[in-house]
Amino acid sequence: MLNNFLAEFAPLLIQGTVDTLVMVFASTAVAYVIGTVLGVILHLTAPGGLRPVPALNAVLGWVVNIGRSLPFIILLIALMPATQALVGTSTGVVGVIPPLVVATAPFVARMVEQSLAEVSRDAVEAAEACGASVPRIVFSALLPEALPSIVRGVAVTLIAVLGYTAIAGAVGAGGLGDIAIRYGYYRYEDEAMIVTVVLLVVLVQLIQSVCNAIARKVDHR
């Protein structure tokens, strides 16, 4: 029975896992490029920051909040024309990466902002008193000091994105979420449903453990 199941589903599940990993890691990577820049700007321009610009900070804060308040499924559908124009398709693994990035970047911005806020003010002030410029402080003091916290944030983000990809499965994105819905839900294939859920649980555990290990490795406090 197990053999029959594996024969039928193994290629599908392997493909689904690969698709899920591609969606999760590609969109998180792009979201971190955008989100880190936004997070640094939010941190620097905040009142009491190294370069306070209250107007810019407020506007950017609103944009980030709006990005975070849209339900992902709505965002996904609303962005379809833009996604189509950008990557040539609005379905499948590739078609879901742009909306994933748009949904994740504001989340990352807040995670990075929070990690930067945890950096000791004394250390930043000391760097300033050494005559370091703001870019120098950002790259040589703030970001390296915040790195362990940022890595822990990466785990939270990857797992949140993994959840989004399962939602994206509902509109034909591919991946494990897609399999759970098509086989497990629509076709009442309980085994397929259980195996997909188990795979998702394993992925979450793996992501968390690996990120924790990296965070411990880079943290010298």
Next chain:
Amino acid sequence: MISIKHVYKTYDGGAEALSDINLEIADGDIFGIIGMSGAGKSTLVRTINLLERPTTGVIEVDGRDVTALSGEELRAYRRRVAMIFQNFGLLAQKTVLDNVCFPFLAATGKVTEANRARALELLDRVGLAEKAQSYPSQLSGGQKQRVAIARALACEPEVILCDEATSALDPSSTNTILKLLRDINRETGVTLVVITHSMDVVEKICNNVAVLERGRVVEQGSVAEVFAAPRAEATRVLLGKVDWDA
């Protein structure tokens, strides 16, 4: 020579942290600024390297007004005026050596082999050469402050501002740090501005002292004079010459 002339600092909302401060700090001096918590000592010392900008007034260093400096000029000035802090201000994720090299990085964007050799010499001077590859979390408070002193010396400053540099340390580490600062002053002629709430610190290393109370200088002079005949009430309290149980 640092001349502080009619410096006021008023925060948004009207709180006056400094009021008409006038001080002259000679080259090579060890100048104490003492006062109770909230007297404005930290604000005052931060106006000298412009971590805080005075609301009005002038700070002249060697005859040049520095309060208007910005950008690269300000950063170059800050390299001449190093600072050490109560909580050390070390970067926790960098080794001791990299912390001492930070001012070179700040100045030029890179750390050369010569810079590293110089940083090692400075670590040796403060007695921590063997800790170069350690991280700050592996050091005691007194050792962290010695690293901060090595970092302060990296750019061969003319002035070192010491903001409550020994307030977080036990008496033995305090003595080590004070002796180190005094010896460095003698060896290099660097001017020290020492902020403290402890008369003990002033008595041990300072030549001149100003007493700050509620943002004003209420007494100043040589340490010998001020200790022998304190005039201001705040000075007498700091000297412990009032009946504490009255």
